[in-house]
Amino acid sequence: MNKKSSKVLLTSIMLILTLSMMALLTGCGGPSNLEEYINDNPSEQETLDNTANTMSKSGMDATVEVKENTITFSCKLDQTVEKSNLDATKSAMKQYMETMKPTVQPTIKKLEEDTKIDGISMKFIIVDKEGTELCNSEFKSE
Numbered sequence: 741m742n743k744k745s746s747k748v749l750l751t752s753i754m755l756i757l758t759l760s761m762m763a764l765l766t767g768c769g770g771p772s773n774l775e776e777y778i779n780d781n782p783s784e785q786e787t788l789d790n791t792a793n794t795m796s797k798s799g800m801d802a803t804v805e806v807k808e809n810t811i812t813f814s815c816k817l818d819q820t821v822e823k824s825n826l827d828a829t830k831s832a833m834k835q836y837m838e839t840m841k842p843t844v845q846p847t848i849k850k851l852e853e854d855t856k857i858d859g860i861s862m863k864f865i866i867v868d869k870e871g872t873e874l875c876n877s878e879f880k881s882e
Contacts, residue, residue, distance in 0.1 A: 774855065788804045820870050
C-alpha cells in the first residue's frame with residue numbers, strides 16, 4: 741500500500757470513528773426532558789415525594805407527578821368549601837399562589853441549570869374535599 745492510499749484509509753477510519761463517537765455521545769447525551777431525568781435519578785424522585793409528604797401533613801392530601809417537563813403538585817384539602825365561599829376562596833388561593841411566584845421561579849431556574857433542561861414548569865392544583873377545583877396555577881422560570 742502506498743503512502744497516499746494509507747493516508748486516505750487512515751483519514752477515512754478517523755472520520756468514521758469521529759462520527760461514531762458523535763452519534764454515541766448524542767444518544768447518551770442526557771435526558772431529553774425532566775421526566776426522564778427524574779426516572780434516571782431516584783434520589784430526585786425521593787425529594788419530590790418528601791415535599792408532597794410534607795404538604796400532606798398540613799391538612800391536605802398531596803401527590804406529585806412529573807410528566808415531560810412539568811412537575812404537578814395535586815393537593816386535596818381535608819375540608820369542603822361551601823358554595824357561598826367558593827369565589828372568595830378561589831380568589832384567595834389565586835392571590836396566595838402569586839405570593840409564591842418569587843420563591844417558585846428561582847427554584848425552577850436552579851432546576852433548569854442543574855439538569856441542563858430548559859422549559860421546566862411547576863403546576864399546583866388544589867381541590868377541596870369534594871373535588872371542586874380551587875386553584876390551578878402553573879409557573880415557569882422566566
